[in-house]
Amino acid sequence: MTESANADTALDAVWRDTDGLLIRPATEADLPAVVVLLADDGLGKSRERPETPLPAAYGDAFRRMAQQDGNLILVAELDRTVVGCLQLTLIHGLSRLGATRAQVEGVRVATAARGRRVGERLMRAAIVRAKANGATLMQLTTDHRRIDAHRFYERLGFVGSHLGMKKELG
Numbered sequence: 001m002t003e004s005a006n007a008d009t010a011l012d013a014v015w016r017d018t019d020g021l022l023i024r025p026a027t028e029a030d031l032p033a034v035v036v037l038l039a040d041d042g043l044g045k046s047r048e049r050p051e052t053p054l055p056a057a058y059g060d061a062f063r064r065m066a067q068q069d070g071n072l073i074l075v076a077e078l079d080r081t082v083v084g085c086l087q088l089t090l091i092h093g094l095s096r097l098g099a100t101r102a103q104v105e106g107v108r109v110a111t112a113a114r115g116r117r118v119g120e121r122l123m124r125a126a127i128v129r130a131k132a133n134g135a136t137l138m139q140l141t142t143d144h145r146r147i148d149a150h151r152f153y154e155r156l157g158f159v160g161s162h163l164g165m166k167k168e169l170g
Helices: 028-039 056-067 118-132 147-155
Strands: 022-025 071-078 081-092 100-109 135-140
Touching (some): 022 118, 028 056, 028 081, 056 071, 071 118, 118 135
Parallel strands (some): 100 135
Antiparallel strands (some): 081 100
16 A cells, blocks of 8 residues: 555555555545444444435534544545545543553445455555554454454454443433
8 A cells, every 4th residue: 555645654644555546534524434333234234324415413523523623534545436435533531551551433335346455455445544644453343243454453463351331321
């Protein structure tokens, strides 16, 4: 993967791969495509609303994220079409001698783009960005029913070391 931006440590750097895959930070204009990706699976279809017009909550959330340093959505684009996304958030903490962690959420690849290593390249770009910005650990949760996703993350070197737990607050 080659970088076409000036600073190789910037979270907002743009990457272009040899086959034309572009990995870049999402803009608000990308939200409809990102929400479609988030909704395009058995679990996401009941949680997301890829309607036209898009519910205002998505734009509100995107703007809040944009104001928070170290929190962005990365998109993968082929032929000017968004075919993948993930959220990368840097979390500064005290544990592990004040380590910065990189949290990855909402990793999705369009069905039509699967098998082209889009997810792998998107994750590798996120890892490079996280390391360049001081993260010493990358973490994610994945639904226990997503067996293919577990294999994907294990191929990238992730280890199922902890039990993730969630509580709905609303």
